[in-house]
Amino acid sequence: MQTTTEDLRLVALAEFTAAGYSATSLQRIAELADVSKSSVLYHFSSKEDLLQAAVTPAVDRLAEILELLAGDFFTPERRTAFLAEFIDFLLIYRREVNIFINQGPSLFDVPVIERATILVRQLAEFFHSSTSTLEDRMRFAIALGGAAYMLCSQDSLGFPTPVDETRAALLSVLTELLAPVATLPSPVQE
Amino acid sequence: MQTTTEDLRLVALAEFTAAGYSATSLQRIAELADVSKSSVLYHFSSKEDLLQAAVTPAVDRLAEILELLAGDFFTPERRTAFLAEFIDFLLIYRREVNIFINQGPSLFDVPVIERATILVRQLAEFFHSSTSTLEDRMRFAIALGGAAYMLCSQDSLGFPTPVDETRAALLSVLTELLAPVATLPSPVQE
DNA sequence: TCAGAATCTGACCGATCGGTCAGGTTAGGC
DNA sequence: GCCTAACCTGACCGATCGGTCAGATTCTGA
DSSP states (O other): OOHHHHHHHHHHHHHHHHHOTTTOOHHHHHHHHTSOHHHHHHHSSSHHHHHHHHHHHHHHHHHHHHHTTSSOTTSHHHHHHHHHHHHHHHHHSHHHHHHHHHHGGGGTTSHHHHHHHHHHHHHHHHHHHHOSSHHHHHHHHHHHHHHHHHHHHTTTTSOOOOHHHHHHHHHHHHHHHHTTSOOOSOOOOO | OOHHHHHHHHHHHHHHHHHOTTTOOHHHHHHHHTSOHHHHHHHSSSHHHHHHHHHHHHHHHHHHHHHTTSSOTTSHHHHHHHHHHHHHHHHHSHHHHHHHHHHGGGGTTSHHHHHHHHHHHHHHHHHHHHOSSHHHHHHHHHHHHHHHHHHHHTTTTSOOOOHHHHHHHHHHHHHHHHTTSOOOSOOOOO
């Protein structure tokens, strides 16, 4: 079990989330992991490489989830399944999502962030082409963005709630919010 | 008309929003405003002072809006009025809100950010004490957080839409989302 | 006209940044 | 025992950071 590399990854993930990427120095990461700054640069070739390692698993998972959108998303079963997957994704990777949401625009030149941006843009375009009214588009944006924001900021602002209850209530509210969206027969038309 | 000070404020606001506070150097602000770095520090005593000046108007406005919550928020008229005020606030000050949302936790030691954090916490506590179920609380969080996220990220992700349409659709969706929230007779009890 | 305030600048400061490098230490395979 | 590779470190580098300061320039009111 290689602990040091993974320790550094987790420490960096936490600090990048809490303090921001550019505000986090390699020196601080080294101190939190109780190694020298040189050791950090032994395990990761650069600070950007550390960011890459920290968020890549989350981006990989997001890419998997987006493939669920292929096919008949607009049956109620598929819609609920997607929402459940997305909520679980947010719950598991909320620190990585936090980094992307809060600092993504300023980290556009980092490959993995750029990849995540493309995925999110695909998601936005899918909903854009699948809906007919501005209200429907807004329902999607508020549902997904609101859920992401809520989970990301719950550490600093929210009131502690058991994960199971959070997931159930979130699924309920989002399903209800998206219920009025018109069911297009064939959303896959360019 | 003192243009330089206000120019610097606007340039700093835009850069702090786009690239992040700690990733924005005084040198860059100076170049964008076409003055020297020393001039920046003549008009603003420090980088933190510049951040302070950039976001203070938005925080002042937020404090005003929160006073609307005193009294009978849960009549439909008051609720709609609050939502309209809040949406307009987001539309006008979305760059400042972006800074607070995205970088607030890492800027907790800046007085004006701390003040904004207290205001947002007041808002959260009001909704927390005014609602009886987790679902209702989540409706508020998703509504306000989702709206804020949508407007903040529309520059980088969204599809351009006229402001009037955005406001109308947003008000419609949020009103609908909050409709199921139980109307408590007296939410002002500690 | 001219004194003084307001504005602006380049030179400079110590601190910290990300990153390099040579060398020390440790742990296994032969 | 010993060689090799993995692991770790302190010393050091150039660049950039936020900030200071003395002085040049411009503006303004008496």
